[in-house]
Amino acid sequence: MIKKIFYNCTIFLLILVFFEFFARVFNLAPVLGTSKNLLNTTTIPYKNNSNIKGSSFGKNVFTDLNGYRIPSKYFSYKNDNQNLLILGDSVSFASGVLEEESFIGLLRKKNENINILNTSVVGYNIKSYQQILSEISKKKLAQKVILFYCLNDIGVKINTIDKKSILNDQVDKFSFVNRLKESTVFSYLNNFLRSKSVLYIFVKSVLSKPSERHFRYELALYSNNIFLKELEKNIKNINEIKKKFNLDLSFVVLPFEYQTRKGNCQKYLDPQEKLINFLNSYNLKYFDYTSEFCLQDKPKELYLKYDPVHLSKKGHRLVFKLLNRDFYLEN
Secondary structure (H helix, E strand, C coil): CHHHHHHHHHHHHHHHHHHHHHHHHCCCCCCCCECCCCEECCCCCCEECCCCEEEECCEEEEECCCCCEECCCCCCCCCCCEEEEEECCHHHHCCCCCHHHCHHHHHHHHCCCEEEEECCCCCCCHHHHHHHHHHHHHCCCCCEEEEEEEHHHHCCCCCHHHHHHHHHHHHHHHHHHHHHHCCHHHHHHHHHHHCCCHHHHHHHHHHHCHHHHHHHHHHHHCCCHHHHHHHHHHHHHHHHHHHHCCCEEEEEEECCHHHHCCCHHHHCCHHHHHHHHHHHHCCCEEEECHHHHHCCCCHHHHECCCCCCCECHHHHHHHHHHHHHHCCCCC
16 A cells, blocks of 8 residues: 555656746746845845845846846946936846846847936835835946836735735636635745646646736725825835935836736726826926737736736736837947
């Protein structure tokens, strides 16, 4: 009996190894997660650690003395160059792609006479941008700033008591998945497997529809007046920092993958409209790239496989092209 169990377990493990190998060879999905050595959580807001080599979504990442992402360990800035400050989260940090293939890396290569300070950090939101902008502006490191805003940057946390009343209409169809995420055991296993197994990410993505699920969660937040007031407050604070330090600041708005699907661009633009109303009310410059994403023949290819927001190499090239159109960066 013990022999039989052993053989069956061995066969099962070999099958899993085979399918994991198959999933990796055919690149069915990216591994997720960020290496523990990348983030320094002892500061507010937390930051990237300085001068380290880590990984994010399976790709090597390097940081400079300040924790800003750079192309390689031996990269250096030029003292005579003007600085361009980048604010953003894991999308502009470029999780899942090499730095030189990201829109920041492509900008860096094209504009060698500008030092691009990429302060983006995985998990940042509008509140984090406000804090970092205030901190860096006091040091007078840069006058020109580009803030890359993704719709999940609204930056609110919902406690368990309020979650059902706030999110019920949008996420009821994913209630089983959301209940699983609240389980400590599942959360631990999920965090472990998502950084190790392509097969796990592929199966989980097919079954749980992460792009739609994550978008509907954010859509519910943009329908709540309390969270919208908090978003406006943070935008107002950013505008005050901009005026105080006389910054040339622009927002770049990037869409969710689910929004770019056929028919969805006309149907699900409420988050962009509310954000842009706030930006207009404070006379802040912005560029909304949602329509350009929607116009692409295969917008899904602009994102990492089964990913709600993170861009593929093709997506980064599109944003680089649009930035070249909208920003003049030469000295």
